[in-house]
Amino acid sequence: MxxxxxxxxxxxxxxxxxxxxxxxxxxxxxxxxxxxxxxxxxxxxxxxxxxxxxxxxxxxxxxxxxxxxxxxxxxxxxxxxxxxxxxxxxRSTSSSGSGRRRACGGTRSPSSQACCRRGPTRKH
Structure with missing residues (x-):
């Protein structure tokens, strides 16, 4: 494997x-x-x-x-x-200035802890 x-x-x-x-x-x-x-x-x-x-x-x-x-x-x-x-x-882990890249592939804005793909209630 x-x-x-x-x-x-x-x-x-x-x-x-x-x-x-x-x-x-x-x-x-x-x-x-x-x-x-x-x-x-x-x-x-x-x-x-x-x-x-x-x-x-x-x-x-x-x-x-x-x-x-x-x-x-x-x-x-x-x-x-x-x-x-x-x-x-x-490799860079951030996408062109739009926030940090998450393990799930989503990003968050600097002012928010919410992930754009998983929603605001999901913690990483």
């Missing part, structure tokens, strides 16, 4: 790709610092990508693939990480 992607989890493609980068890098005895220098990133950024917090960039996937001798296995992930470009946490 698939696990729903709630607001606290990064996309699965980011996590899996990052995990594979770390595994291939470790297998090839390439330090995080060496990969960071080759890709022109900070080591902390590489760490974030490996943990799935940031989307692994297509450039990093290609450089890691070449540096670690992954024979296209890491570069192949580019197609999948692009599908889930932004995490749910990074």
């Amino acid at each position: 698939p696990v729903p992607n709630d607001n606290s989890r990064p996309p699965a493609a980011w996590c899996y790709s990052g995990n594979q980068i770390r595994r291939w890098r470790t297998l090839a005895n390439v330090s995080r610092e060496a990969l960071a220098a080759a890709a022109n990133y900070a080591p902390e950024t590489i760490s974030s990508m490996e943990r799935g917090v940031r989307m692994p960039s297509p450039r990093l996937l290609d450089i890691a693939d070449e540096l670690c001798g992954a024979q296209g296995m890491l570069s192949a992930a580019k197609e999948y990480v692009r599908r889930e470009r932004y995490s749910a946490r990074g």
Whole structure:
């Protein structure tokens, strides 16, 4: 059964790709610092990508693939990480100035606690 992607989890493609980068890098005895220098990133950024917090960039996937001798296995992930470009946490939760977006999809005006879809008596 698939696990729903709630607001606290990064996309699965980011996590899996990052995990594979770390595994291939470790297998090839390439330090995080060496990969960071080759890709022109900070080591902390590489760490974030490996943990799935940031989307692994297509450039990093290609450089890691070449540096670690992954024979296209890491570069192949580019197609999948692009599908889930932004995490749910990074998306805006408000609609163009008309109030806060609710879990039900409705909005409320700043002066009212009522939700436009569920009515004034329904608390969220």
